Amino acid sequence: MVEFLFTQANLPFSISLFLVLLLGISEVLSLMLGYSLVGALDNCAPVDADIETSFTGFTGVSGWLCINRLPLLIWFVLVLISFSFVGYVSNYLALIMTQQMFPQAISLPIALVFTAISCRYVGAAIARVLPKNESNAVSIDTLLGSVGTVTLGCAIKGNPSEALVRDKHQQRHYILVEPEMSGVEFNTGTQVILLKREGTVWSAARFDS
Template identity: 65%
Template sequence: MDAVIHMEATMVDFMLTQANLPFTLSLAFVLILGVLEALSLCIGYSLVGALDDWAPSDIDSNGVGPHEVSGLTEIAAWLCLDRLPLLIWFVLVLISFSITGYISNYLSMAISNELLPQSVTLPIALFFTALSYRYVGALVGRILPKNGSCAVSIDALLGSVGTVTIGCAIKGDPSEALVKDQYQQQHCVLVEPELAGVEFSRGTRVVLLRREGTVWSAARFDS
């Protein structure tokens, strides 16, 4: 028991050293995002869907034709930004950054009994983070559908049919719904009834009628 306590104390000391501070802060930010997402889901909202609605669905550049790809778009594609919801991509970046930094300093401690300075570990962590979420992101992207891909803008979802997945939507208090576009890709959107006095409980099928900001007015869909 004493050995376990000592090991835990040593690990905490290792994570809280000045050399590991950026990596510990990154990991702490991931935990904060997890708590915020859990709380937002409790009130019928989702940070994942909200960030994807806020973010542009594609990246354009002045003078770039429809069959050309700008350098920025190539970088975004290489980093899997077009395959993952923005929040999940950001979490993968933070976790990869933290793990890579910890491993660098752990190996340094094992070899030389000293921690590397941040001027050394930060470039190493950033380099391996880019490689990590390039391949890990591609793997996750095959499993987890991205909201709003294949150049489908959020407005192109007009008339799409979806299912309320969280909470009970009423006028002025939207809930999250899962919608499929013409490519059968899934999108998380916020919906509310078009008319007051109507409720969309979980499992209700709805059709999107009009968008105001990030919220869609919808009507019950009876097939």
């Protein structure tokens, strides 16, 4: 069994499992010191749980993978465990049926695909049972008047781009913004103020501090 776990074909999956163990030990030690890695990483997470999953780009992918529904550390552990489990199982089945394990060029893509599926469905199941902090929950409409920063692409009227906005609790929201008027462009890094929302897109104006 030990030889199977640490063979060259299973090396990426063994490293992934070792990282899970390392994160678990780190979390226990941090809790003993009165500090939680789960909370710390969640505060640094680039997406917020209230964002609508119908957004395109990064927010659409993050919504499908449930990044925005789980604390970042828990999501990362789910990825590592799923990756290791699928890799080990696929190589074990290959060993039984063909007397040899998959090369990494085959096992890694298989593991990545099923890891994504695990994040989608197992992550959603975990999110449903995790306690939620309702005191910090905000409606997306409360972002009206907030100042955000365009993080991706160039926004023009009719072609929105992503922007990062913080609510009153300093939680991060990735939203879609477009200029209120035609002929205006918001390049990456432009600060904008949110004026109104239509569906998933916010109309905004350039913010001059």
